[in-house]
Amino acid sequence: MRLKNKVAMITGAASGIGQATAELFAEEGASVAVVDVDVERGEATARNISEHGGQARFVRADIARGADCAQAVSETLQAYGTVDILVNNAAAFVLKGFGATPEDWQLSFGVNVVGSAMITRYAVAHMKQKGGAIVNLSSISGFVAQPDFFVYSATKAALLQMTRNMAMDLGPYRIRVNSVCPGTIITPASLRHMEKVGLTLEQFDAQEGAKTFLGRAGRPREVAYAILFLASDEASYITGAALMVDGGYTAQ
């Protein structure tokens, strides 16, 4: 077990990549705080992990609210006594360009960047005592241009730089900070996008797969394994890095 006796907070763990990561971390021995704004799906995720013999509890938080971030960390500390790992995975998918309003920009940055920074702030206050690992979910969208998408992409690029700066600031405390950058992954978020643009799952998988070397879109667990590696002690000399999990999309 690669995360035995570790406590992990995972934001956005009620769905998609976050949910797969929570399940994998629990299988690897971690006690998991399933942090999400979606109560029903968050509780279901935690319950499902418990039913399979893992340790998990749902912690409700809207990470765009600073008070919720502080509360989520203190609830996790109360339940498990410590925090070793934080995965900043929750995101608002504001997939817009010039049509975006100031409110769209605020939602996009408020959740993806400010929300991740705030929950990190409160978690780090505790993690500084004994070190740990933080993994931020960026995206290929932080590297490459995609049409009519920049309100989302700008947040993912911001997370890349935030990762490097935080890695520098937290190195002296033995806290490593890295990014994972998925390509297109089949999750509820991408299924919503697929419906919006009028494609079937098969068509979407083929269209997105054609942009990769592997000829297909990714699956949540394939990203979860990369997050697990960076969160585990196996990555003990890796910090400030960005790991692409994109089937080769950005390598061409």
Ligand SMILES: NC(=O)c1ccc[n+]([C@@H]2O[C@H](COP(=O)([O-])OP(=O)(O)OC[C@H]3O[C@@H](n4cnc5c(N)ncnc54)[C@H](O)[C@@H]3O)[C@@H](O)[C@H]2O)c1
């Ligand atoms: N799916 C992809 O193709 C893809 C590609 C690249 C990067 N990513 C990144 O991976 C991460 C997960 O994406 P996904 O596809 O699994 O998404 P998803 O929509 O399936 O899950 C996101 C979760 O975040 C939660 N959430 C949203 N706003 C929140 C808030 N304010 N506070 C707390 N929780 C909140 C949602 O309730 C949901 O459970 C995101 O950071 C996303 O940008 C996804």
